[in-house]
Ligand SMILES: Nc1ncnc2c1ncn2[C@@H]1O[C@H](COP(=O)(O)OP(=O)(O)OP(=O)(O)O)[C@@H](O)[C@H]1O
């Protein structure tokens with residue numbers, strides 16, 4: 248009889264304990280939900296505010312018109328073309344350099360104080376305020392190298408910003424490749440370069456692409472460094488087209504052209520007193536946010552679909 | 560003169576008294592490789608192998624047995640210079656590969672060359688996240704082979720050699736991960752086989768497999784030894800007894816006893832070996 252009572256006490260004690268632990272689970276999930284919920288709502292309100300304010304301007308003409316003195320007819324043609332061209336430069340500079348640096352640091356560099364030094368530097372670069380990059384670019388690219396206040400300068404400047412993001416993403420993706428796959432490749436007689444090319448690079452591609460897109464999404468919204476190097480705030484012409492109809496069909500004159508970008512165009516309109524310009528600014532803001540979200544969405548999708556193909 | 564004769568007689572008796580020498584003399588085994596006073600230190604200073612002397616005879620299976628942590632994998636992985644992948648590891652002594660008498664641990668010998676001659680199958684099946692075909696062909700690709708016909712032939716030959724051909728011949732382009740664990744391990748054997756290695760290393764190749772897949776792999780190894788020399792690490796005493804010709808018993812980084820498998824399992828000369836084999840210890 249007493250045995251059974253002891254048994255029940257024991258059982259009750261266990262149940263009380265479980266209940267207590269479950270309560271902690273619940274409390275934490277409420278806190279988490281609250282925090283993430285308020286963040287999401289803040290973002291949503293911000294976004295909706297821009298969309299509602301800018302709604303009257305959300306049409307095709309907005310994208311095909313140059314900015315103008317009259318707010319009704321003004322558009323973001325020169326801004327989005329400028330942003331696109333600057334991003335192209337950024338992409339072609341930051342991606343090869345970032346991926347190559349990531350591979351070098353992870354696969355080739357001898358571990359030691361020098362590697363540690365570079366590691367700390369790269370990590371810190373990601374945290375440097377973007378205006379500092381703008382100052383560096385002004386001194387180096389504009390004055391020292393004489394590249395002018397051009398698309399090329401802006402592209403190079405933003406690639407400085409993007410580099411640490413690509414490097415860190417590449418290294419993390421490489422680290423995620425399990426040792427036994429690597430050893431399998433070496434065991435059949437592959438050289439380091441073959442292992443890098445046939446395996447490391449391919450399996451890390453998902454993470455690398457994600458890093459690239461997130462870096463680009465960041466670059467698209469950057470304003471401070473582009474202002475620092477002297478982007479124009481009002482521009483009513485397009486740079487020379489990159490593709491021409493005479494041989495060699497490709498033309499690099501656009502690299503030297505003056506330009507503006509989306510966030511600067513937005514900034515310019517906000518600083519005007521007329522309310523009508525503020526509508527344009529809101530519409531531009533909405534475009535930037537949509538582009539950023541779109542790019543992040545692509546990054547997530549890419550990561551997911553590549554992950555699904557590679558199982559270790 | 561009489562003294563000299565006496566000396567010779569004593570010497571011959573001594574030679575015959577050592578069972579290992581008797582076998583070698585009786586069956587004319589050909590030496591394929593041997594480790595001589597081999598010592599190994601990991602980067603952190605762990606002295607994992609101490610004065611190991613083990614011969615590998617051609618077209619024979621040599622098994623390494625011993626309790627966990629005694630250095631079996633460390634020894635096996637020295638044969639294809641796997642330890643070179645990590646900085647700070649240190650080999651001392653020699654591992655001589657015959658018939659060319661190359662010391663494969665020599666700094667002047669490129670580890671890539673060693674790995675092209677000696678291939679390895681790991682404990683956990685580790686196919687690449689690529690197609691079945693590409694997995695098998697990879698060893699040839701790194702040698703710069705691009706001839707499609709030759710690759711096709713070699714892939715087929717290797718898959719047949721690994722008794723996997725019939726199961727995969729219709730889906731060579733499928734991802735290797737769609738195979739079962741046992742099939743994956745045979746795929747890894749095919750990958751190691753495709754480059755015609757002189758020696759194949761197996762590190763507990765069946766420990767992640769079910770009994771039927773295990774039997775498959777064991778039969779496969781007995782088939783493979785007609786062509787090449789095998790060194791296998793196993794935790795499974797029955798497996799060592801079933802498939803190997805020679806067995807080395809290792810303990811705490813030392814080689815305690817090496818002999819014909821029959822002798823190791825029936826009348827080992829060391830008490831420690833006997834205790835381990837009969838399960839009194841380990
Ligand atoms: N990377 C390493 N760095 C330092 N010491 C190591 C390393 N790998 C293994 N060791 C040590 O070397 C010794 C031999 O290890 P090894 O892996 O060769 O044992 P094993 O006989 O294969 O064991 P198991 O049967 O468990 O696989 C052990 O003491 C182990 O702790």
Ligand SMILES: [Mg+2]
Nearest residue numbers: 631632633762
């Ligand atoms: Mg082991």
